[in-house]
Amino acid sequence: MAPQDAVLGWDEDTTAEAYAAFTHDFPMYGDTSRDLAHRAHLTDSRLVVDLCGGTGATAKAILALAPPGAHVISLDNAAAMQRIGRRTLTDPRLSWVTAPAEHVDHHAPAGQVDAVVCNSAIWKTDIAAVFAAARRVLRPGGRFVFNIGGGFAGVTHPDEQTGRTGPSLNTLIHQVAARDHGYTPPAADSKSPKLPLASVTEHLAAAGLDLVDTEVTAQHSTMAEKRAWLSIPVFARPAGDFTHAQRMEILKKAYAQTSPDAATVTSWLVTVTQRASRQP
């Protein structure tokens, strides 16, 4: 059986606190949220859904671009994440809904949402159900904008190749785990990407959403940011029967082989879709 703390998920206070601290101290989720909010064309919006909104980094980016009279619904199924958001992001234009993304159509009026924005989460959901539900709530011409982590989409920005000066922290973690714990990565690690564009496109078509634009973007950061990210319990590695304390010990040894300012690059597949204007 997996150790107790190996199964910590999003609905755990330790994860939520660590995630909120990371988004406060480092730019990644703020930057990617702002990028999506821009692409959602919010200037004239009245109702916007922040899908899988977590502690509110994306809602904050949406609120900064939406007009004063707009309303934002931040929906996430992890109450622990939202407890922090409710405490730290108080804005009369924002409401919090604890529910699965697949049920967004139970929590927003049909055909009246100007935009749905989903930062750094779509591959964790049942995309067929989410796309169909998002389509139901969007007004004709309304946008559904989301990004997919490069590893999950099977894309790599050119900067990810050129920007790297040594092995990635992930590689070092696996080396330390192999050396100190006899760890061998599960076969699943080498499988094909979980959510390539071809599969996204098929599901969009099935749901009645049009693909407007895609772009592979690069998020530039440092080893120090990567280490902080890998300290968040849900992201800590390696997978398998390790306690969180063991993972943090492995991370410490791996990080000691790098330098804090070394550049790291994370690739994203950014996807802009919309409900066609003339669809029934």
Ligand SMILES: C[S@@+](CC[C@H](N)C(=O)[O-])C[C@H]1O[C@@H](n2cnc3c(N)ncnc32)[C@H](O)[C@@H]1O
């Ligand atoms: C990496 S966080 C992103 C949060 C936020 N969008 C941001 O940029 O900070 C992923 C979030 O997705 C949520 N999530 C994952 N699967 C979900 C689902 N099926 N329905 C609702 N929320 C989900 C998790 O609870 C978590 O809060």
